[in-house]
Amino acid sequence: MPDPVTPVLGSPQADPAASHDTDEASPLLRIQEVADVVGLTTRSIRYYEEIGLLAPAARSEGAYRLYDADDIARLQFIKGLRDDAGFSLAEIGQLLEDETARAANRARFRESRSPRERRAVLLDGMARIDRQVATLRAKIERLQSMVQSATDRRAHLAGHLAEIDAEGHVRPHAPVPR
Amino acid sequence: MPDPVTPVLGSPQADPAASHDTDEASPLLRIQEVADVVGLTTRSIRYYEEIGLLAPAARSEGAYRLYDADDIARLQFIKGLRDDAGFSLAEIGQLLEDETARAANRARFRESRSPRERRAVLLDGMARIDRQVATLRAKIERLQSMVQSATDRRAHLAGHLAEIDAEGHVRPHAPVPR
DNA sequence: CTTAACCTTTCCGTAAACGGCAACCTCAGG
DNA sequence: CCTGAGGTTGCCGTTTACGGAAAGGTTAAG
Numbered sequence: 001m002p003d004p005v006t007p008v009l010g011s012p013q014a015d016p017a018a019s020h021d022t023d024e025a026s027p028l029l030r031i032q033e034v035a036d037v038v039g040l041t042t043r044s045i046r047y048y049e050e051i052g053l054l055a056p057a058a059r060s061e062g063a064y065r066l067y068d069a070d071d072i073a074r075l076q077f078i079k080g081l082r083d084d085a086g087f088s089l090a091e092i093g094q095l096l097e098d099e100t101a102r103a104a105n106r107a108r109f110r111e112s113r114s115p116r117e118r119r120a121v122l123l124d125g126m127a128r129i130d131r132q133v134a135t136l137r138a139k140i141e142r143l144q145s146m147v148q149s150a151t152d153r154r155a156h157l158a159g160h161l162a163e164i165d166a167e168g169h170v171r172p173h174a175p176v177p178r
Numbered sequence: 179m180p181d182p183v184t185p186v187l188g189s190p191q192a193d194p195a196a197s198h199d200t201d202e203a204s205p206l207l208r209i210q211e212v213a214d215v216v217g218l219t220t221r222s223i224r225y226y227e228e229i230g231l232l233a234p235a236a237r238s239e240g241a242y243r244l245y246d247a248d249d250i251a252r253l254q255f256i257k258g259l260r261d262d263a264g265f266s267l268a269e270i271g272q273l274l275e276d277e278t279a280r281a282a283n284r285a286r287f288r289e290s291r292s293p294r295e296r297r298a299v300l301l302d303g304m305a306r307i308d309r310q311v312a313t314l315r316a317k318i319e320r321l322q323s324m325v326q327s328a329t330d331r332r333a334h335l336a337g338h339l340a341e342i343d344a345e346g347h348v349r350p351h352a353p354v355p356r
Numbered sequence: 357c358t359t360a361a362c363c364t365t366t367c368c369g370t371a372a373a374c375g376g377c378a379a380c381c382t383c384a385g386g
Numbered sequence: 387c388c389t390g391a392g393g394t395t396g397c398c399g400t401t402t403a404c405g406g407a408a409a410g411g412t413t414a415a416g
Binding site: 041043051060061062088089 | 402403404405406411412413
Binding site: 080081084085086087115118119122123125126129130132133136137139140142143144146147150151153154157158160161164165167 | 258262264293297300303304307308315318320322324325328329331335336343345
């Protein structure tokens with residue numbers, strides 16, 4: 001079993017402008033192979049397709065699903081959101097719509113010669129990212145406020161502890177410094 | 179409809195030493211009332227009881243569930259974990275076991291006259307809190323790394339944008355500053 | 357060409373987290 | 387004492403996110 005390292009998270013691809021059609025044909029893996037690579041079951045992968053989270057890059061003559069590197073990245077992205085962030089597949093679907101739109105934007109960007117349109121594409125992409133970030137930040141803030149209250153409680157206990165450790169010789173009831 | 183403000187999160191009670199049996203009898207609400215207060219359905223509350231997340235402080239003569247302020251705080255805690263943090267009820271159960279142990283510790287703390295035992299109780303409580311915090315921090319870090327990669331992408335787009343905005347007069351193809 | 361290993365769709369099952377009855381009981385007010 | 391609002395247990399239904407088996411087609415190797 002290829003150990004279940006949660007692979008690098010972060011979304012598929014990073015460079016909207018730099019893919020000059022490098023003629024590396026990505027190998028096109030079959031479903032069990034990608035399952036091993038990303039650490040999912042074939043069942044899950046088919047399920048994700050069923051609910052529209054991704055479609056394989058191609059199908060073989062005999063209808064075998066064939067996945068390319070982009071698909072794998074996308075699946076890793078999904079797994080990261082699911083396992084790490086605890087998002088529901090519905091929420092992931094939302095984020096992926098943005099992701100898909102970004103991909104479309106990359107295409108539009110490359111095919112566009114007009115700086116005006118390029119500007120628009122970039123601004124749109126940035127807006128989408130901002131929305132993703134806002135979603136994530138909201139969750140983070142809530143978690144942080146929980147951490148905060150926990151550490152407050154911890155500090156309170158630590159206060160009592162110090163009080164006790166200053167025991168024996170001193171006051172029996174020191175008023176707790178609020 | 180009492181607006182669905184997500185109430186203060188953070189766990190039930192904060193002061194292990196200061197409750198001197200203040201004779202305020204907390205009102206003991208019935209299930210629908212607490213449902214309204216915390217923003218849950220009665221069904222959910224009963225379900226949480228079914229799976230052992232909480233038990234009402236008391237039952238009326240005719241077996242009505244009666245909840246006190248602690249119960250409400252606990253329910254708010256549960257709701258915060260569920261809605262805000264996206265924890266499963268199973269995970270929440272874990273965190274609540276710690277919470278319950280903390281409550282027991284408060285009792286032991288009050289009833290103990292021995293500084294040695296008091297020390298032990300405090301240390302145990304702090305250890306439990308540390309574990310909670312570690313759990314929360316883990317989730318936070320994963321989310322933050324997602325935010326990071328998103329902001330990186332954003333910066334990348336912003337770079338292209340700046341490139342375009344320095345358009346017209348300058349180089350047609352400025353090499354992207356890595 | 358055969359065959360084992362892998363794949364396909366289809367369908368049925370499951371655990372979690374409730375929603376929503378039914379049938380009955382309880383509580384506060386007039 | 388009666389009544390209506392609210393509560394109780396019990397049980398079945400539902401959605402999500404898959405697991406697993408059946409029945410059959412596909413592929414690469416020999």
